[in-house]
Amino acid sequence: MTSRWLSPTEDRAWRGYRRMFTLLESQLARDLAKQSDLSMADYTVLSNLAEAEGRKSRVTALADQVQWSQSRLSHQISRMEKRGLVSRSQTPDDGRGALIVLTRTGLRSIAGATPGHMASVRKHLIDLLSPDELTTVSEMAERVVDHLSSEQ
Amino acid sequence: MTSRWLSPTEDRAWRGYRRMFTLLESQLARDLAKQSDLSMADYTVLSNLAEAEGRKSRVTALADQVQWSQSRLSHQISRMEKRGLVSRSQTPDDGRGALIVLTRTGLRSIAGATPGHMASVRKHLIDLLSPDELTTVSEMAERVVDHLSSEQ
DNA sequence: CATCTTTACATGACATATCATATAGAAGGA
DNA sequence: TCCTTCTATATGATATGTCATGTAAAGATG
Numbered sequence: 001m002t003s004r005w006l007s008p009t010e011d012r013a014w015r016g017y018r019r020m021f022t023l024l025e026s027q028l029a030r031d032l033a034k035q036s037d038l039s040m041a042d043y044t045v046l047s048n049l050a051e052a053e054g055r056k057s058r059v060t061a062l063a064d065q066v067q068w069s070q071s072r073l074s075h076q077i078s079r080m081e082k083r084g085l086v087s088r089s090q091t092p093d094d095g096r097g098a099l100i101v102l103t104r105t106g107l108r109s110i111a112g113a114t115p116g117h118m119a120s121v122r123k124h125l126i127d128l129l130s131p132d133e134l135t136t137v138s139e140m141a142e143r144v145v146d147h148l149s150s151e152q
Numbered sequence: 153m154t155s156r157w158l159s160p161t162e163d164r165a166w167r168g169y170r171r172m173f174t175l176l177e178s179q180l181a182r183d184l185a186k187q188s189d190l191s192m193a194d195y196t197v198l199s200n201l202a203e204a205e206g207r208k209s210r211v212t213a214l215a216d217q218v219q220w221s222q223s224r225l226s227h228q229i230s231r232m233e234k235r236g237l238v239s240r241s242q243t244p245d246d247g248r249g250a251l252i253v254l255t256r257t258g259l260r261s262i263a264g265a266t267p268g269h270m271a272s273v274r275k276h277l278i279d280l281l282s283p284d285e286l287t288t289v290s291e292m293a294e295r296v297v298d299h300l301s302s303e304q
Numbered sequence: 305c306a307t308c309t310t311t312a313c314a315t316g317a318c319a320t321a322t323c324a325t326a327t328a329g330a331a332g333g334a
Numbered sequence: 335t336c337c338t339t340c341t342a343t344a345t346g347a348t349a350t351g352t353c354a355t356g357t358a359a360a361g362a363t364g
Contacts, residue, residue, distance in 0.1 A: 005266065009283065013278070017289055019293065021173050022220075041349095067171055068351095071314080071352070075315085098312075098313060098314090118157035129165070140281060144175070144277060185352095193319095193320075212341090220321095222343070223322070223345085226344055231320085246329080248330070250343060
């Protein structure tokens with residue numbers, strides 16, 4: 001079915017990509033869940049917050065950064081707030097605002113999970129690729145992201 | 153945080169990959185939803201069934217093919233069954249069995265959705281990559297998939 | 305400054321995914 | 335055959351994601 005629309009080379013790349021990312025995603029999630037009490041979504045939020053200055057971020061800024069919808073992030077934050085990983089506070093300047101702040105618990109959690117997660121990323125992806133391939137991935141990704149960001 | 157664990161080159165590739173696939177996934181899903189009444193999950197099931205011989209497949213076989221858990225597929229099938237896209241029937245040989253069969257409605261649906269979806273895949277990914285890059289993607293994907301499949 | 309528009313965020317309803325478990329038939333002995 | 339174990343599948347509970355919409359503050363305009 002698919003092959004009528006893509007050349008054999010294209011089809012192979014497209015199917016390969018899909019299989020890879022489906023498998024990789026679930027493997028990373030499983031590894032992470034085994035080694036911590038975090039989901040991939042939790043990890044994404046926490047690691048971005050940990051990198052942010054002051055370990056806090058506006059909702060929209062963080063949503064942009066991780067390429068999530070604002071709604072998705074808001075729901076995620078609500079759940080994480082209940083577990084004590086992050087907290088919300090008012091912004092000083094903008095009354096509509098909402099600052100997401102990494103809590104002490106959240107920091108401990110992400111710090112504990114990072115080594116294992118990074119080892120997992122290495123093992124299942126990074127270490128399987130040559131330096132040239134890594135460069136190619138970066139270039140492709142940036143091109144595709146630019147294209148999609150300029151879309152609409 | 154991340155950068156302590158990956159070299160700059162590795163980090164760039166990893167972050168790029170994540171951003172790309174997050175964005176790509178949601179763009180494709182949006183396009184598909186706009187042009188049809190199918191989700192990406194629906195599309196995956198239907199297109200694989202359409203390619204299968206007899207346009208039917210055992211649950212486990214299909215789950216393996218699309219790299220889903222059996223449970224996920226079973227739930228998905230239940231929902232699609234309600235909408236008339238597929239139906240379940242008994243296997244002749246194995247009493248435990250379950251054959252998922254593509255219905256006439258399902259076939260019409262996937263046939264209608266494919267051109268638009270493929271155009272979307274082209275536009276947002278395939279046409280942005282050079283032939284060399286496509287080959288690299290295939291090679292990388294196959295390597296990673298092999299690695300992950302041999303895991304446990 | 306009264307009104308309109310935009311921006312930032314939250315929320316409810318619903319679709320989807322995951323994990324643990326239940327059920328029933330198949331298979332392989334003792 | 336009876337029993338144990340394995341395999342194929344379904345399902346309930348719960349976590350997660352999406353879309354549409356609501357609320358309130360900020361900004362713009364007459």
